[in-house]
Amino acid sequence: MGRRERFLQYEWAAWPDEELREAAGHLFMPAVTRVEQRLDGLTALVIELEGEYFADAAQVRAKYEAHGGGTDGPKRALRLTWESRWEERDGGLNGGGVTVHHSERIFFLQTYDEFYAGPFGTFHPHRQGVSSPGLYEVTNDPDPWILEILRENNNTDTFPPYAPKVLEYDRRSDTFNNRGRFASEETVSSSDYFWTGPQPPTPEQQAEFDAAVKRNQQAQAALERARPRYRHLFIASNSVMVELLCEGLPRWEWAEVAEKG
Numbered sequence: 001m002g003r004r005e006r007f008l009q010y011e012w013a014a015w016p017d018e019e020l021r022e023a024a025g026h027l028f029m030p031a032v033t034r035v036e037q038r039l040d041g042l043t044a045l046v047i048e049l050e051g052e053y054f055a056d057a058a059q060v061r062a063k064y065e066a067h068g069g070g071t072d073g074p075k076r077a078l079r080l081t082w083e084s085r086w087e088e089r090d091g092g093l094n095g096g097g098v099t100v101h102h103s104e105r106i107f108f109l110q111t112y113d114e115f116y117a118g119p120f121g122t123f124h125p126h127r128q129g130v131s132s133p134g135l136y137e138v139t140n141d142p143d144p145w146i147l148e149i150l151r152e153n154n155n156t157d158t159f160p161p162y163a164p165k166v167l168e169y170d171r172r173s174d175t176f177n178n179r180g181r182f183a184s185e186e187t188v189s190s191s192d193y194f195w196t197g198p199q200p201p202t203p204e205q206q207a208e209f210d211a212a213v214k215r216n217q218q219a220q221a222a223l224e225r226a227r228p229r230y231r232h233l234f235i236a237s238n239s240v241m242v243e244l245l246c247e248g249l250p251r252w253e254w255a256e257v258a259e260k261g
Contacts, residue, residue, distance in 0.1 A: 004119045009144045012125035015135035020252050024133040027051030028060045031239035035111055043083045044106045050077040050257055075257035080250040098219040107160055108245040117241050138232040142167055142178045166229045181228040
């Protein structure tokens with residue numbers, strides 16, 4: 001399956017974070033100026049989207065209608081960060097509460113120059129009635145990109161590479177077992193917990209430890225069931241297109257852009 005065939009199948013929706021979409025609407029001619037992927041830490045990916053900033057989004061629309069004429073706005077950038085983190089609730093696991101992990105892995109990442117964005121332009125989200133300032137989500141279930149990747153890689157037949165599984169591919173029959181984008185009660189991941197006291201636990205301590213572990217596992221399972229197992233996101237800009245398959249949505253912030261002297 002080539003890129004054109006994939007895009008032909010895509011079912012588009014607006015980017016799920018409405019506040020980020022609204023913020024992007026304040027940028028005229030936004031362009032991706034930074035794509036930085038890290039494989040050695042909690043921060044998995046940083047993308048910056050830069051353009052002329054106008055506090056009134058109506059000024060952005062007016063500037064498009066004037067084909068770029070009129071007053072220029074200052075340069076600002078939206079910085080999107082996919083970063084895994086630990087969250088302690090009610091004092092954390094060691095304080096009588098729970099500690100859950102928000103995982104933000106990047107599974108697939110592809111960028112290409114806007115000049116070669118033909119499939120996107122041909123099968124643009126606007127054709128499906130989706131209006132968004134260049135930030136979109138692909139909602140197919142199963143996802144055509146995952147199907148393509150599994151067919152083309154004979155070293156793995158499952159996605160994601162770590163449990164719980166979403167898709168399994170039977171290479172002999174060329175069929176897929178789709179378990180859906182949301183984790184079920186039976187497929188949530190689990191972690192190992194160890195007693196770290198200087199002495200083996202007493203029966204009472206062991207019972208308290210087991211109860212704490214169960215509470216933490218239930219909290220982690222609830223977190224995983226509450227969101228999709230993956231997101232297929234797409235950023236259309238005036239520089240490059242960014243397509244990624246990831247675990248969740250990024251946090252975002254405004255970043256100042258240094259004026260070029």
